[in-house]
Amino acid sequence: MSTKNVIFTDQLPAAVGPYSQAIESDGFVFASGMLPIDPATGNMREGSIADRAHQALTNIKAVAEAAGCTLDDIVKTTVFLTDVNDFKEVNAVYAEYFNEPFPARSAFQVAALPLGADIEIEVIFRKKN
Template sequence: MNEKIVIETGKAPGAIGPYSQAIKTGNLLFTSGQLPIDPVTGKMVEGSTADRAHQVLRNLAAVIESAGGKLDDVVKTTVFLANIDDFQEVNTVYAEYFSSPFPARSAFQVAALPLGADIEIEAVVLIN
């Protein structure tokens, strides 16, 4: 039976509720959704949606790297957007972090995100 290993890093924002940054079981890593919070200041990144998407993906990479993986190991992402009109802007940033073969992905517009964020991304990662 696989155990659940809690993954935590100070290079990404800490949990804002009763959850872990990620859980590793076997060779799978399940990340919690990452918000555009600067882990140094603890504040939401200002600027464009693209600026916030960069921060989200840097946070996601930090959590994955702390578990021994890298963005190339991501097999599935879920992108939550407060406004689906930001989809193309986020796609442009997303393509800077992932390359072919791209992870499977779902993207949704949601009514609201924690702390008033406009983007959140979670991932499933295969770590060998």
Template sequence: MNEIISTTGAPGAIGPYSQAVKAGGFLYVSGQLPLDPATGAFAGDDIASQTRQSLTNIKAIVDAAGMTLTDVVRVGVFLKDMNDFAAMNAVYGEFFTENCPARAAVEVARLPKDALVEIECVAHKA
């Protein structure tokens, strides 16, 4: 049975989807834009502040599911501009410091609300 995970610590979904779904021992977290849940606005105009907010949103959702970032096994990063990779990666390294999850990072043509980054993940608690 699937369990819908929802928290006010991350922005609500902007479409017909859930913040996350727990199924079969895994947590599937929907792509998180860099929106501050308190204001609904972007956390900043640069890739570092937007990456930090997207990962803060992911952490809030993972926490709400009774897991931690150490339970994250895969991350997908969608960048508006691959030239932002190094700055995104520096902030990412603040959240994932050891036993890092598998990851893909790709440049995309456009993201919702014209964000610079969107990040999704899958977690599993052994």
């Protein structure tokens, strides 16, 4: 029987709905989508799409640490953008956070994201034994 453990850190902004920051189950950690919210202010990160991509990935790093993982433990990412034309800038930032072998990844343009964000990134970690 599988277990389901909640992962929580106060290094992330408060949830904007009834969900967990991440759930650990059967050796995997499934992180909720991370918006580019600065946990220090509770506000969406201002600046360029690159600035907001950095913030979303910084938030992912915080949930990784809370789960006892690193970014190298990520096996799958999904990037949601409200404008696919931002992909090149986001891809350049993304490359600063990951090493080979890179996680599998999907990227989508979506009509809208919560709180008016223009980027959201979700990940799946594989925990080391």
